[in-house]
Amino acid sequence: MLNKEFYRRGPNHQSTQAADFLAIRKRFQFRSVEIGKWVKEAEKQKAAPLFYDALCDLMIILGGNENLISLRGTLALQYGCGGQRGVSAHYDPQTRSFALAKNAGPGSIAHEWFHAFDHYISAKAFEDVSRHQFASKAWLDNADEVEHPLNQMLMNCYQTIILNEASDEPNEYFEKAVLTDSALDTDYYSRPEELCARAFEAFVQDANIKNNFLVKGTKASDEAKIGLYPQGRHRQRINQAFQQYFSALGASLKRLDAKQGLDRAE
Numbered sequence: 001m002l003n004k005e006f007y008r009r010g011p012n013h014q015s016t017q018a019a020d021f022l023a024i025r026k027r028f029q030f031r032s033v034e035i036g037k038w039v040k041e042a043e044k045q046k047a048a049p050l051f052y053d054a055l056c057d058l059m060i061i062l063g064g065n066e067n068l069i070s071l072r073g074t075l076a077l078q079y080g081c082g083g084q085r086g087v088s089a090h091y092d093p094q095t096r097s098f099a100l101a102k103n104a105g106p107g108s109i110a111h112e113w114f115h116a117f118d119h120y121i122s123a124k125a126f127e128d129v130s131r132h133q134f135a136s137k138a139w140l141d142n143a144d145e146v147e148h149p150l151n152q153m154l155m156n157c158y159q160t161i162i163l164n165e166a167s168d169e170p171n172e173y174f175e176k177a178v179l180t181d182s183a184l185d186t187d188y189y190s191r192p193e194e195l196c197a198r199a200f201e202a203f204v205q206d207a208n209i210k211n212n213f214l215v216k217g218t219k220a221s222d223e224a225k226i227g228l229y230p231q232g233r234h235r236q237r238i239n240q241a242f243q244q245y246f247s248a249l250g251a252s253l254k255r256l257d258a259k260q261g262l263d264r265a266e
Helices: 021-028 041-062 109-120 135-140 149-162 172-184 192-205 232-265
Strands: 032-035 076-079 089-092 097-100
Touching: 021 032, 021 041, 021 076, 041 076, 041 109, 041 232, 089 109, 097 109, 109 135, 109 192, 135 149, 135 192, 149 172, 149 192, 149 232, 172 192, 192 232
Parallel strands: 032 076, 076 097
Antiparallel strands: 089 097
């Protein structure tokens, strides 16, 4: 079942009965799923199928499994609670919670999920990082990398997003974010975690599966028009880097989960 308010083109993930938030927790094994006390039953029934399809679509786009989406059961999902005032979607590194306001606009899931992933992977990709550190920030700060082929591919993603093709200077995408921050007297768009989350949004929106509850706005929005999303050849290079990394990561997780399943069966 699909709410006609949001465009989607992709495989059918739900049976004749629309998914609810319990089905989301069971399938993806989120650490918890919390619904705000002011969220009405009709609002839950409308939102849950949209979340379910978006998460399933993301899983297919990344070539991973349910464990990737819930970050091995460490990620909590909150709807209509736990967010920040005036912010429709938010990831909190302190509680490892992904919160969406009940009036959250479409397109925020991919961005916030990447924040959660960027935080989760930090301690696995780098030595001696703060528990609140994002991997993208650790990379920019030249933290000591944990040697692993998957980590090398992840570093290539960050490098491709932020540096020029010679990898010796920041690229135009970064520079436009700095200019925007300067014009707005803020420190947001040029943060490495925000640069990388927006680049991930572009990668997801360019996939064959289309779901504007999952992601939208990386091509025609006001932010896109002033260069706050990757464009042209740079965008293609980022997409290739993310595709290589997540395909390899997804395959690795599937092999690991299959082995653990066999071990439990013995």
